[in-house]
Amino acid sequence: MQYPKEIVILWEHRNHGTIRSGNKRRNRRIAKGKGMENMTEVMEKKNGMTGSSLKMIAIITMFIDHAAAVILERMLYVQGFSMDTVNLYIVYAVMRLIGRLGFPIFCFLLIEGFCYTRNVKKYAMRLFLFALISEIPFDLGFMGKAFYWQYQNVFFTLFIGLLVLSGFRFAEEKMQWGKPLLIIFDFLVLAAGMYAANWLMTDYSGMGVLTIAAMYLFRKNRVLEAGVGCTVLAMMSLNEVTAFFVLLPIHKYNGKRGWNLKWFFYIFYPVHILLLYGIAYAMGLGDIMLR
Numbered sequence: 001m002q003y004p005k006e007i008v009i010l011w012e013h014r015n016h017g018t019i020r021s022g023n024k025r026r027n028r029r030i031a032k033g034k035g036m037e038n039m040t041e042v043m044e045k046k047n048g049m050t051g052s053s054l055k056m057i058a059i060i061t062m063f064i065d066h067a068a069a070v071i072l073e074r075m076l077y078v079q080g081f082s083m084d085t086v087n088l089y090i091v092y093a094v095m096r097l098i099g100r101l102g103f104p105i106f107c108f109l110l111i112e113g114f115c116y117t118r119n120v121k122k123y124a125m126r127l128f129l130f131a132l133i134s135e136i137p138f139d140l141g142f143m144g145k146a147f148y149w150q151y152q153n154v155f156f157t158l159f160i161g162l163l164v165l166s167g168f169r170f171a172e173e174k175m176q177w178g179k180p181l182l183i184i185f186d187f188l189v190l191a192a193g194m195y196a197a198n199w200l201m202t203d204y205s206g207m208g209v210l211t212i213a214a215m216y217l218f219r220k221n222r223v224l225e226a227g228v229g230c231t232v233l234a235m236m237s238l239n240e241v242t243a244f245f246v247l248l249p250i251h252k253y254n255g256k257r258g259w260n261l262k263w264f265f266y267i268f269y270p271v272h273i274l275l276l277y278g279i280a281y282a283m284g285l286g287d288i289m290l291r
Helices: 005-047 051-079 083-099 102-116 120-143 154-172 179-200 205-217 222-236 238-251 262-282
Strands: none
Touching: 051 083, 051 102, 051 120, 051 238, 051 262, 083 238, 102 120, 102 154, 102 205, 102 222, 102 238, 120 154, 120 262, 154 179, 154 205, 179 205, 205 222, 222 238
């Protein structure tokens, strides 16, 4: 049946308007859904933990650990193990277990810094500089003498770990080498870093460098990254098993920097050890070597 041209045009116009109106409603629903998803993502990032929050957790747990190591361990050495010192020993053991959370968080933040810093050389120089600055306070705190060459502070471990990561990045940029050659190169870089840490006898030694390298390789999944690092530490010593508690705060990490605490940690490390040693010295325990 043939309809008049005017009716056909009117019908098409109305139908097109209905379709267009339907499309608008559907687009609004899609946009609303995406908006809710984006809002949820923003809220999660806003409510998550910033890098500075993670750093504060690491600093506090490190301080608890060092307070036990520098002061309580000397007290236990002098008093010996007896029924009178059981409670002190329990407090000491708990504080040391809490302290196991510090190192894996520092490793995680080191990797974050390496991935996002604009100048790796300056980053490495800061670590090396404060490794030198911290050595005398570290030796006093843990050895009772200003110079002790058989045990170096954790800044040296982090510095060597950063050099290893730089070696990995160099290899990543040389993809024309081929995968087998890249694997061999990475292995040699890691082996050299672990050897250097063991030779210098740094805190956490070669296993600390291995922890950093292993976490870097799994950095695309933060929880897995932290879990692998804690597993390496637990392989070094079962005392490190409480490090696995860092999985929760790292899972909550929102990728934001937070407060600018870059220099705070660098300065806090040698200062707090020197302060703790001062307390031990005032108690007449300063000359006791802990290792």
